[in-house]
Structure formats: C-alpha cells, structure tokens
Amino acid sequence: MNRWLLVCLPVLLLGLPFALRPAPAPEPERQVVVVTPHGEAIRTEFGAAFAAWARRELGHEVGVDWRTPGGTGDIVRYLDDRFGESFRAISGMGRGEARTFNDPKAPADDPARRAFLASAATVGIDVFFGGGEFELRNQANKGYLVDAGLQREHPEWFAPGIMPQTLSGERMYDPDGRYYGACISAFGIAVHHDRLAALDPPGAIASWRDLTDPRLLGAVVIADPTRSGAVATACERVLQSEISAACADPEHPTPAELERGWAAGWDVLRRMVANASWISDGASRAVRAVARGDAAAGMCIDFHARAEAEWTSIASGGRPRLAFVVPAAGTSFSADPIGLLRGAPNRELGIAFIRFVLSPEGQRLWNYRPGEPGGPRRYAIRRLPIRRDLYTPEHLAHASDPEVDPYRDAARFTYRAKLTGPLFPLIAMLTRGALLDPREELGAAWRAIRDAGGPQRVPQAAAALARVPVAYADAAAVLADAKSHPLRRLELLRGWGEAARAQYREAERLAREGR
C-alpha cells in the first residue's frame, strides 16, 4: 500500500467521530445551567421539551446547558469546592475562618455560616436536577439550595391529591421549597424470566425473603452497598421491613421487638449474600448481570431494571428478558428531586425549568411511551412521575408501565426514618464487614446447610449462621465509634470480618455434623 496512504489512515479514522457528530443546535438566546447525574436519555428529552415549552410560554429560544461532572458524589464534591471558593472570594475570609460556612450544625451566630446564608455565593449553575432526596436534603441543609417559591406560585400542585408532602414515610418535597420531588423511585428486585423458569420447581420472586431461597444458591447478584447508595438504601429497606413485621405497633416498638426485627433483617441480608454468585461494584452492573441471565435475581432500583428490560425488549423484538418486582411490604417510594441553587446566575430561567419539570407537560416525559402525544421523542425513560394526577386512565393509556401506581403500592409499606435512618452508614459498613468480606466462608456454610437438608434439619448450624454482628441497642454507639477515626473504622471492619468468618466456619462444621 502506498506509504503515505497508510500514514493518512489514522487521520481519516480520527475524523470519523467528528464527521458523525450531530450538527450543533442553533445557539439559543438564553440558557439555563443545570447540573445533574441523570443519564443521556433524561437530558435529551427534558432539554428538547423544555426548549419547546419555553418557546411557547416565554416567547424566546432557551437552551439547557447540562453540566455533568459525574455521579452524585462528584457533583457534591464539585459544589463543596466551588461554593467554598466563591464564598471566600466574596467574604474575604481565609480557609480556616470560612471553615464552617456550609456546616448545618454550626451555631446560629457563627460568622462564616451567617455570612454564607446571607450571601449570593455562586457556582455559576442554576439548578441541581436528580441525586436523590437524601443528598438534596443535605445540600439544602448546607445552604446550597434556596427556595424557588413554587409553593406560593402554584399552591394547587402541592395539594395532597397532586403531590403529598410524604409518601410511604418518605419526604416528597421540602416544606421550605428548597427542593421538590421530580419523580419517584422504588427499590426492589430485578428478575430474569428464563432463569426463574429453569428453577426446580420453577418459582416466582415476590419479596426480599424470596431471595434467600436455597434454590437460588449461586443465582443472586448483589452490589457492594459501600459503593452503591441505591443498594445501601435497599439493604436498609430490608431491615425496616423485618423490623416492621416483628413489631405489634411499629410506631411504638419495644426494645425486644426491635432486636428481633433487626436480627431477622440481618438474617435475610446474610442469606441473600450467601446465595450470591458475584458481588458487583455498582447497582447498574448488577442489573446488567440479571439482564444477561448470568444471575437470576438481584437487588436494584426500579428504573435500572425497567431500562434494561426496555433494551432487551427492543433488541429481541419485543420480549423483555427481565422484570422489576416491588417486594411485598418491603419497600418505600422515594422522591428524586430538583432544586434551585444559591446565586443562580439565571434565576428566573432556573425557576422556569423547575416549574416545567413539575408541570403536567414535564411529568408526562417520565413514563409516556416514546412518540405518544406529549411523550418523549426518542427514549422511554421509564421512571415514575411524582404528580398523582398522572396516574389516571387517560394518562396511563400512554404509559410504558401502566400497571405501576406508587400511590397505591405505597400503602403496603411505611418507611420510618427514626428506626434505621440514623444507622444508615453502619448498615453499609456491617454488610461489607460481616457479609461481603467473609463471603467465601458464608457461602460454604450456606451450601453445607442446604446440603444437610435446610436450616430446619440443622438448627444449631442455622443458629450459628444467624448470629447478629452488632445488636440494635449497640448500633448507634458502634457507629459513633466507627466515625471517630478512619483507622478505627478499618479495625472494626476487620474485627467484624474475623468474627463472622469464625461464626460461618462453625456453622459449616455443625451442618456437616448434621446438628
């Protein structure tokens, strides 16, 4: 081949992505700057629909400047960094002096805190879209989010019949208007149809406990909850579900009921991990393992499973290979919010964007099928709108998931933050230390128990397996201890792992001895 032609080849290949790059849209007159962890489908659909809405309602061309520094954790680090920088520049304070500017626990008369809350510190971004209620509440408490005023502007949207303030015990919007739920998510189970059909006898999965079925040994996938907030939340829901089941009145539990429910919850989590063939490093990879059929079931967040189901359906010509199961009496529905950032450079446009997202027109994008009137143009987003007035027959006729109604299903479970909320970081740590780190020993013990005829046939082994890593009564103190120093946390993790390994080896020995 001509030598210079060969030299030109890499240049030609290099030009390919540039040639295929979509033609840039006409430059809008104004732009709203939105930071988000949402994926491309949501950005594309909401960007285009908002532009059309603004053209009609505001009378001019408006675009969305999406900022995607990464996942929610990346965005939070970015905001901390940039707000700190902006505040120090505005206030003239040094790093040490301004240290408490974003500390919600700082005294009310703390100069840095007071100055920050009165300031127009800015990160050059108008809106924070997505990231989960827990994280947006944290950002609001730091003072990064401010009231967008929609409760005053549209009080009818915040009526219980449209957007209740709480659903299944979870907050749907901030009473001070600093963030509003934009859509609803639930934690549950992704199941692979062919794998379940191949079980002997074939089985359905309807609850968290079903994931502990010995028939699923080696067929479950779990993500590490210390690396996936969604899975950590799902683990918390499992514990809540068992605690609620153990209490005569979950609003007023007795200490004994709490201990019983806590132990039962850990037993469910332990057996799920014992059934796991693989621990993934992220929730989406776990769902993908189910979609491929490498796992029969796995914990997940609803829209991950629905997105994978959508894709397998498209690829296979209409036959989705997996489905999302809402665990019976085992999960709550939480809001994925949107909020206005302090010092928004395009404040009015930012509020307009939030207004659009909460309007019926914006809400239709979440679950309408692509191409339906008022629906998304290309992508089926398959998330659940937060507005209750979208769950009527006339809307559900256009929906991708018409059988799902969070307002109906929420009645089956109530999340009680006071029971496990303060222990949230400990749940992820304990899952890792006592279940994931010693998973080889746990799997061996579980296999020995199964081979011996099941937990009922070897009660001593089952009891040894089920020992609770940390009692509910001690959990808060243990968490405080773990938070005292990074080294202490590591020592605790190692200690839990060593104790659990010894416990699982004992359970395996007892099972082999038939006890």
Place this chain on the structure above:
Amino acid sequence: MLRWSAYAVVAAILAVFLLLPVGTAVAAGFTDPASGGFTLGFVREAVLNPVYRAGLGNALLIAACTTLLAGAIAMPAAWLMARHRFAGKGLAEVLLLAPLVLPPFVGALGFEAVLGRHGALNALLIGLGIGDWAHPHDWLAGNRFAAICIIEALGLYPFLYLTTAASIARLDPALLEAARIGGAGPLTVLRRVWIPLLRPGLFAGGVVVFVWAFTELGTPLMLGYDRHIAVQVFAGLAEAEKNRLPFAQVVVMLVIAAGAYVAAKALFARHERALASKGAQGGGLVQLDGRGTALAWLLVGGICGLAAAPHAAVAVLAVAQDWYRGVLPSGLTTLHLSDALAHPQVVPSVLQSLKYSGLATALALVLGTYVAWASTRWRPPGWRALDLVAMLPLAIPGIILAFGYRAMPALPGFGWLDPVRDPTILLAVAYGIRRLPYVVRAASAGYEQTPVALEEAAAICGASGWLRLRRIVLPLLAASLAAGAILAFSFSMLEVADSLILAERRETWPITKVMFGLTDILGNGPAIACAFATWAMLFLAAAFAAASALGRGVGSNFKAG
C-alpha cells in the same frame, strides 16, 4: 553551559515528576489524616486484613500465572521467528505484535458475551448436543481469576516475545554447535546453553509482563474481580482524603514490585554480560519447507486467533442487535457505532486524549532524546543514574505513580496541579513519564546505530551544534524517534490507571475513562462502549501501521539496548 543547564532541567523534571510522586504516595500511606502525624496504622491494616491480603495474594498469583502463560506463548513464537525463514514471515511478525494495540481491558468486555451462561460458547456446545439451556455451564463464575490471567497473557506476551526473539537472534550459533560437537544432548543444550543465554531477554520481558499484570487495573475491574489489590486501591479512591488505606496498599505494592524485580534479577539476569558480546546476528536462519511453513503459520495463527478472540467479540458486540443464546448475534445493526461516534462525550474525550497524549509524546520525546543523547554521546557524571531513573517507570506500577500524582497537589507549592480544576498538566506528565522508557530505548538505539564519525566529520568541517543536529542527527534518528513517539502516543491513548484516577470531571475524561463510563449506561451502554473501543482499536492499529510505514518496526525499540 547550555548543556549543563539542560542536564539540570531534565534531572529536575524527573525528580519532581517521577521520584516525588512515588515519595508522596509512600508518605501518604504513613500519614494520619486527622493529625497529620506519622502512623503505621494504615499499613498494618493493609497487611492484617485478610481481604486485603487476599487482594495482594491474588494480584501476585495473577502476575505469576500471566507471566508463565505469556512465556509459554512467546517462547515458541520467538524461536520460530528468530531462527527461521518462511513465506509471509513479515506479516506474521506484524500479527504477533497486534495485541499491543488491543488493550486487555477492552477484551474483557467481549469475554462476558462469549463466556456468560447464555453466551456464544454455551450456544455452540448446546448446538453440538452438549448440555441444555435449563442448566448452562457458568464459565465465568469461579473462573474470573483464570479469565484475567488468560486475557492479560494474550495481551502482554508481545513484550516477552520481542525480548526473547532479540536474545535468540543474538545467540551465537557457534556456541550451540560447540555444545553439540561436545556431545551434549538436546536437553543439555537447552538447559546449559539456551536458557542461560536467554536469561537476560526472559528477565527484561518477564519483568515488564509481571509488573504490568501485578498492577493492571482495567481487566480485573472490567471483569468485576474485586479481590485484587489494584481494584481495592481504586475502590478506596473516593475517600482517599480521609482514609489513607489505598496509599498504604500502594506502599505494599511498591515493596512487592521492587522485591519481585530484585528477586527476578538475581534469578535470571546474572549472565547479562553474555549478551553484551553480540553474537552472529541474523546468521544461521533455517529456511522452512512447505510443511514447516504450514506448521509455522498454524502456530502464528493459533496465537493471533486466541489473542484477538476477545477483541473480535468486542467488534461483534459493536454491531450486534441481540446476542443471547446464539453462537453469533441474531442480527446486525450500525446503531451502536453511530450512537458511539455521535455520543456527546466521545468527540470531547477524543480531543482530550489527543491533547494529553500529544503533550505526553512531546514531553517523552524531548526528555527521552536528551537522556539517550546524554547516555550515548556525552556521558556526563551521573549519566548512568539518569538513564536508570528514565527507565524506572517500567518497574513502577502505573497505579502507584497515578496515586502519587493525585497526592502531589496537596504538597505546598503544587496546588496549581489540582486535577479537579484541570488535569491536563498532570495527565500529560503522567502519560509522558510512563512512556519515557520506550522513547529512551528507541532514541538510544538510533544513536547507537548512527556512526558518531558523521557528527565528528561535520564538526571538523565547522558545522555548529545546531546544524549537526538539524542536518545529521535528526534525519538519521527520525525513524527511531517516530517509532518511539507512536508507541508512546498509542499507549498514552490507552492508558487506564492514570486516566481513571486523575481525570475527575466528566468534561476532562479521556477515551479510556469514557469507555468505562459508557459501560455503566443502562440499556445499550456496553454495546456503545464496544463500538467506541472498536473504533479506538482500529485507530491505534492504523497508527501502528503508519509507524511501520515510517521506517523502523515497533519491535526494534526492544531489540536495541
């Protein structure tokens, strides 16, 4: 005066951007983040916790198995290529080096499609009547360790192949002849002549493969194998500010890598001098007949077929409509390719990678050419140390350097390097320093093969230093430098550890990080990643072909020096 100033600048750059980051990473492993004081606590935890010990043990085992496997692939190929002549040998040489543009972590993407429960291998077996879809064999479950070793060995064997082939080519056939005349049998010749004389080549290639496999992050990460120290270090990155465990694990890795290097050198490289007396290079090649040529191509084809199999699966995934329970996809589509190349992150990442890799190549070229010149032409005091430091990145795991670079901005006076603001300088330096050895070796080879008499003659005729550089040195070195530069550029484009650790904000991500990011997108994310990876492999293959067209082959970089 000018040459001494340049010497000082190059030494300072290597000290600041090579020795300092390693020192910084090591120091961070011994620092209490709360008090800033010295602590052994994190290193103790890295050693005491069975999970981290298992991570270390697995990484070492993977490195050892990968090196052995790579050796088993490379040695017959090296013997074939260095001792024989057969039809199509030129093409075979290029094909054997193809894995250099097929990064192992990309191959891992294809493995799941082939080896999954509902993958191509089971479809083939079930089609042949072996097994059924109710109970398909799970090839990956429990075999991720083996999968990593195989993928890495198939990706890394070219390093061992090149150095071993170079050693075999330099073997003096008279020694073998003398041994045979002396009555030694084939086994004795192998044990007493071949192996001792090949030791330096085996050591040079083996160390590169071992250290690379020991610290390789992309492949175990892509295959979801978390009991691996590089993956554990990467997982700890998010909280590295508060939790210094990842740095402590880096300290452990560095000690092990250095220990392995010293042990291997003691074991294999004792007879380095044997190579210094270059034997009858290229002499005594055996011409293969038709049957021999067929066997030679069977060997080359087998190796290349195996090496390319995971990447071929990636290319198939890039155009597959649906690949479930089939030996091949049920249909083909260009959707993923167009989605990938038109993806909003792709063009920016290509631009970023070109920027980082371009700057890195320029840096490596300038530094590498200078170091090569200083150690072959000038030889000032300390030139051996300079040459050794320039080769050090081959022995220091990439993830250790990356962690060192990440810790540098916290040092007084280095805040301007903060990768959160802009990682360009750090990434360019990281890529450039990592690839410096390739350019140093290429340039050294060029200098060694360029008669110094030409420069001396020009000097006698009154040519200035600049004129000699422009009219004699650079034209004669151009081919070597181009080969070294393209190697440095290509490997920079595929760099994983530095990219994942130093490029934090999405708009600064290079192509490797975008590939990892695309695999996380739900739906057809992995297919888009495969399509992008296919483009990247084609681009790099074209870059290698261009490098070959420019003159010297890539292999020559390893053969010299």
